[in-house]
């Protein structure tokens with residue numbers, strides 16, 4: 001597994017070593033020991049999630065607060081997405097900045113997102129199956145969200161606004177200015 005740091009503390013891109021042969025491919029999609037050795041981090045994952053979405057679906061930007069904050073290791077099993085995170089860690093120099101990466105079943109990249117980030121993704125392929133590990137359980141009451149198109153965040157989502165499909169909940173999320181007061 002190859003590990004690449006980003007300009008955000010502990011936000012890490014992981015690319016697995018893939019063994020291709022005449023049958024297809026094999027790779028270790030997650031291994032505790034290797035992850036810890038290469039990243040120096042030791043999240044204890046307790047929940048795996050999988051979702052499927054069609055072209056233009058945007059889920060996010062989501063996070064859980066307080067003791068229920070979640071670190072996530074995210075990847076795409078089928079299709080392609082634009083994965084986006086926003087740093088909500090007030091003490092970091094990257095506070096309020098966003099980071100985007102294309103994750104796909106082809107590139108097999110994984111993004112490790114530490115606690116303290118809002119996370120979302122947009123489906124760029126006809127269909128995408130998204131998979132992620134979390135180091136804390138889902139807790140509805142601790143769930144929060146951030147408006148995906150807040151001009152203050154300036155995220156380039158790459159698709160025309162008319163092509164986007166969002167849940168009602170995600171269409172009505174507060175902006176960064178509001179969230180900032182609550183952090």
Ligand SMILES: Cc1cn([C@H]2C[C@H](O)[C@@H](COP(=O)(O)OP(=O)(O)O[C@H]3O[C@@H](C)C(=O)[C@@H](O)[C@H]3O)O2)c(=O)[nH]c1=O
Pocket residue numbers: 049051059060061062063119120121138167
């Ligand atoms: C996230 C989650 C949802 N649910 C339920 C609640 C709801 O009825 C249904 C769909 O939930 P949502 O609409 O919140 O699903 P979704 O919009 O896919 O939410 C996810 O978005 C991405 C971007 C993330 O980063 C995740 O942490 C999570 O917030 O599934 C669980 O039971 N467990 C969970 O862990």
